[in-house]
Amino acid sequence: MGRQPCCDKVGLKKGPWTAEEDKKLINFILINGQCCWRAVPKLAGLLRCGKSCRLRWTNYLRPDLKRGLLSEYEEKMVIDLHAKLGNRWSKIASHLPGRTDNEIKNHWNTHIKKKLKKMGIDPVTHKPLPPSPTEQPQTPQKQQQQQHHQNQVQEEQPLAVNPNFETENNQNKEAAAEKSESSYDQSSTITESKEEDIIMTPPFDTMEVINNGFCTDEVPIIEPHEILMPCASAYSSASSSSSSSPSSSNFLQDLQLPDFVWSCDYSDSNIIESNMNNGSVGLWDDDFLSSLDLLLNEDVGDGDRKQVLDAQLNHCPRMVMDQTSWAYGLF
DNA sequence: AATTGATACAACCGCTTTGAG
């Protein structure tokens, strides 16, 4: 009974990925799509654990990833979502297309935490930090008043980070309503949807703090719709502004990938439509696929190339349709 | 120029959840 272990861990490579390994992984997933990570290393000719391949793909190689610093808007969303969801990074990441849980987690630990502390906000509870011993301690009455005020804020100002949230909330409510209609056990359904779907009101008005006092001067203000960059330049700028391992920094240059639009703003379908209409090259456009094919199959003779390309193009629609996390799945 | 400390982020580890057998 049971299955074979995911990997025997003997002779498996660890540490930073090389451009060659990235190339192999990209090539494999281009052809086969994401399936059965256990088999990926063997089939792709990698001395890596399947888990490692999955992480490398989801956190770094996935084509719909945005790179670079989080925009002010994204930071606000992260803070707000963290207030509601806690350290459930994958849940938070699901609200930020193109961002991974790992990326958000890292950004939280390195940037946002400090900023919140600087502002006198506890990054764990999202409540004002207790006064330092040098400050006058609050009387119980004052604390009660403050708590009362927070409760009022909670009641009076349902969170509205952005229109999408409102839509989501409505959708969640509708979903919850549907659930309750279809389920006899209403109480458990509601509890579950509260837990998983409904965006709860934060313990205090985070956005007020953000809007009034959030220090954003350390972060370049880039609205999501502005993040539409030629791949090569985007990566070179990202790698020049941030430190990353030699193997991972600028890996696209290592791979000598052609220029194309590596990421786009999934939050604005109009922009996507506009880009598609005006002929901007999306990642999985035929142009890209043929370019990448030329790269990845550079050792394939001209006669074989068309055959390989056709085979890959046949596979790609399946891959795109299969992966809901991918951009086109969001349309 | 060398050393040290801080920072950022990719990758790993180990626990939990999911689902196939």
Added chain:
DNA sequence: GCTCAAAGCGGTTGTATCAAT
């Protein structure tokens, strides 16, 4: 219904880079 591998997830570590001394 049980077992166990696969996948998912969050916490932690390792390492490259940069700035300060």
